[in-house]
Structures are given as C-alpha cells and as structure tokens.
Amino acid sequence: MKIEFHTEKDANGGKKSADSYIYKIESALEPFREVITHLDAHLSDEDPAHTGVNTKKCKxxxxxxxxxxxxxxxxxxxxxxxxxxxxxxxxxxxxxxG
Structure with a gap:
C-alpha cells in the first residue's frame, strides 16, 4: 500500500507529526492491506486565521x-x-x- 500524505504549510506540525500520522493510518488499515493499493491523506485547516472549533480537516x-x-x-x-x-x-x- 502506497501512502501519499499532503498537508497545508502549517497543518502537520512538522515531519515528526506527519510520520506519526502515517504510522497511525498504516496501523488502522493493516487488516485491509491486501486490497488497498494506494491511499491519499490530506490535512488542512479550514479557518487558519482563527482558532474556532472543528476547523482541522482530514480527507x-x-x-x-x-x-x-x-x-x-x-x-x-x-x-x-x-x-x-x-x-x-x-x-x-x-x-x-465483507
């Protein structure tokens, strides 16, 4: 399974955070590894100028x-x-x- 991890400029908190997010994704999807060929992960902040609730987005x-x-x-x-x-x-x- 190939993973591509995309973030906005300040979304991931650095390489260490990105690596831990990728590890989390790989671990959660391990049971499905045989059928998944590719995964795109996108992190973004929907309102970067503010600290409102529910502004961090993952696709x-x-x-x-x-x-x-x-x-x-x-x-x-x-x-x-x-x-x-x-x-x-x-x-x-x-x-x-199934």
Whole structure:
C-alpha cells in the first residue's frame, strides 16, 4: 500500500507529526492491506486565521484492487481527532465490503 500524505504549510506540525500520522493510518488499515493499493491523506485547516472549533480537516481516499475508490472526510478540533474519526469512517466502509 502506497501512502501519499499532503498537508497545508502549517497543518502537520512538522515531519515528526506527519510520520506519526502515517504510522497511525498504516496501523488502522493493516487488516485491509491486501486490497488497498494506494491511499491519499490530506490535512488542512479550514479557518487558519482563527482558532474556532472543528476547523482541522482530514480527507482520506483509498484505491482498491478491482473496486471503486472510497473517500471520507472529517473535521474536528485537532488533526489527531480528524484522522481518528476519518479512519473510523473508512474502516466501516471497508468492513461493509465483507
């Protein structure tokens, strides 16, 4: 499974944070590793000038062998929560495939 991780300029908090986010994604999707060929992860701040709630956005899009891509998004107070919630949605979608 190839992972591409995209962020806005200040979204990931540096390489250390990006590496931990990638590890979190890989770990959560390990049971589906055989069918996922590619994953795009996008982090963004929907309101960078303010510190409002639910401004951190995570979009995960996966490519699967012999199936259509699946994309999920989540907005939360932190990138960590947005990634966690997007992974919950994504794994639920993958479990629906049976």
């Amino acid at each position: 995960l899009e996966i490519r699967l062998e012999n199936r259509k891509p699946i994309a999920v998004t989540d907005q939360s107070d932190t990138y960590e929560k947005a990634i966690d919630n997007a992974l919950i949605k994504l794994t639920a979608s993958l479990n629906d495939f």
